[in-house]
Amino acid sequence: MPQSLQITAAAPDPALLDLPWHIPLEDWPEDNLAALPRGLSRHVVRFVRLSGRVIAVKEIGESVAFHEYQLLRDLNRLDVPSVVPVGVITGRTTLDGEPLDSVLITKHLKFSLPYRALFSRYVNPETATRLIDALAVLLVRLHLTGFYWGDVSLSNTLFRRDAGEFAAYLVDAETGDLHDRLTDGQREYDLEIARVNIIGELMDLEAGELLIEEMDTIAVGEMIVLRYRELWTELTRSEEFDTGERWRVGARIRRLNDLGYDVGELIMTTDLGGTTVRIQPKVVAAGHHHRRLMRLTGLDVQENQARRMLNDMDTYRVAMDRQGDDEEFVAHDWLSEVFEATVRAIPRELRGKLEPAEIFHQVLEHRWYLAEAAGHDVPFAQAVPSYIDNVLRHRPDEEAVLGLDTATLAAIEPD
Ligand SMILES: Nc1ncnc2c1ncn2[C@@H]1O[C@H](COP(=O)(O)OP(=O)(O)O)[C@@H](O)[C@H]1O
Numbered sequence: 001m002p003q004s005l006q007i008t009a010a011a012p013d014p015a016l017l018d019l020p021w022h023i024p025l026e027d028w029p030e031d032n033l034a035a036l037p038r039g040l041s042r043h044v045v046r047f048v049r050l051s052g053r054v055i056a057v058k059e060i061g062e063s064v065a066f067h068e069y070q071l072l073r074d075l076n077r078l079d080v081p082s083v084v085p086v087g088v089i090t091g092r093t094t095l096d097g098e099p100l101d102s103v104l105i106t107k108h109l110k111f112s113l114p115y116r117a118l119f120s121r122y123v124n125p126e127t128a129t130r131l132i133d134a135l136a137v138l139l140v141r142l143h144l145t146g147f148y149w150g151d152v153s154l155s156n157t158l159f160r161r162d163a164g165e166f167a168a169y170l171v172d173a174e175t176g177d178l179h180d181r182l183t184d185g186q187r188e189y190d191l192e193i194a195r196v197n198i199i200g201e202l203m204d205l206e207a208g209e210l211l212i213e214e215m216d217t218i219a220v221g222e223m224i225v226l227r228y229r230e231l232w233t234e235l236t237r238s239e240e241f242d243t244g245e246r247w248r249v250g251a252r253i254r255r256l257n258d259l260g261y262d263v264g265e266l267i268m269t270t271d272l273g274g275t276t277v278r279i280q281p282k283v284v285a286a287g288h289h290h291r292r293l294m295r296l297t298g299l300d301v302q303e304n305q306a307r308r309m310l311n312d313m314d315t316y317r318v319a320m321d322r323q324g325d326d327e328e329f330v331a332h333d334w335l336s337e338v339f340e341a342t343v344r345a346i347p348r349e350l351r352g353k354l355e356p357a358e359i360f361h362q363v364l365e366h367r368w369y370l371a372e373a374a375g376h377d378v379p380f381a382q383a384v385p386s387y388i389d390n391v392l393r394h395r396p397d398e399e400a401v402l403g404l405d406t407a408t409l410a411a412i413e414p415d
């Protein structure tokens, strides 16, 4: 029997069988494809419509496909922001029986923006800094879980809006490896790759005259190193103090929480005489606010969005004079009376413009500006319609960028 098509997936969608696997990906008919913005790649990558969703299909060698599929599964299990793997297809042949490369399939990451779309228009140094910051946060997070990336770059990262900042997602795990823990040498090596790649990518944009403003590409590239080190040190450094200053233990934990990290384990040692104490965080996990909001409301949003919502929930608690109530009850009421009420007020045709959590964040900002201009508080009932008519209507869609080319997408104004 000739070799046949094989689909490896946790939950295979039978509709996968209807796609033209016997044709090289490059030649796939337009009507299968979704025209979404894509970053640069070595391999052929196409976005494909399937059962009302969009998947990303990448043509690569079989062993690499399985390696990447497994790593992406691990990263998802470890709760690291990355694209979600769907499966691997092997045993492809043309109708004449010529073998074709395998493919790795991932879910298209909704509302994600490749850096070329973000960088190529209106990019001000501040947006560049935010993107680099987001990448540094991702790299620290990967390294904390023991993941060595091996090809850190802007092209291998996708960005999603996160309450005025950006959240970075890993998209290409091909060169990666998961270890129990990384050595300093491995981390440094990854960091050096990041620096060199970012500088190269920015120089490319510059050479292609895609950067509107002058940018010191070397300085932006160096920034990844600075930001990474700052954060890594903050998360892992040990601290020594007098036994009498025990409040410092709680203060350190709170500081880490404020930064968005939970402390899984903290090592505390004293010297022989028992006069000084040393503490060192051993296991820290990102997503403190994300998890807290999820526990209270079931909402699954980005870290900064979650932080923003938790703050609004506190304001709501005070405004309703409910300081004594259980936070679960307050959260429940805030969810329906504030968050869901706001999202419901958005006309259906405008909902593809931004994710609900980002819309909510922008409504809060807008309300703040209105209040400042008016010199007094402005209720949601007034802020929401004003936001819809004065802000949201004028933004391009970021979910349904179907059909837009990258140049149009690039016109999406950063905040
Ligand atoms: N699941 C996905 N969601 C959104 N974009 C994706 C996805 N997978 C790939 N892409 C886009 O395709 C580009 C190339 O994918 P990548 O895995 O880096 O391929 P290569 O191994 O050839 O470099 C990425 O930069 C990204 O823009």
Ligand SMILES: [Mg+2]
Pocket (backbone or CB within 6 Å): 040, 041, 042, 155, 156, 172
């Ligand atoms: Mg890549």
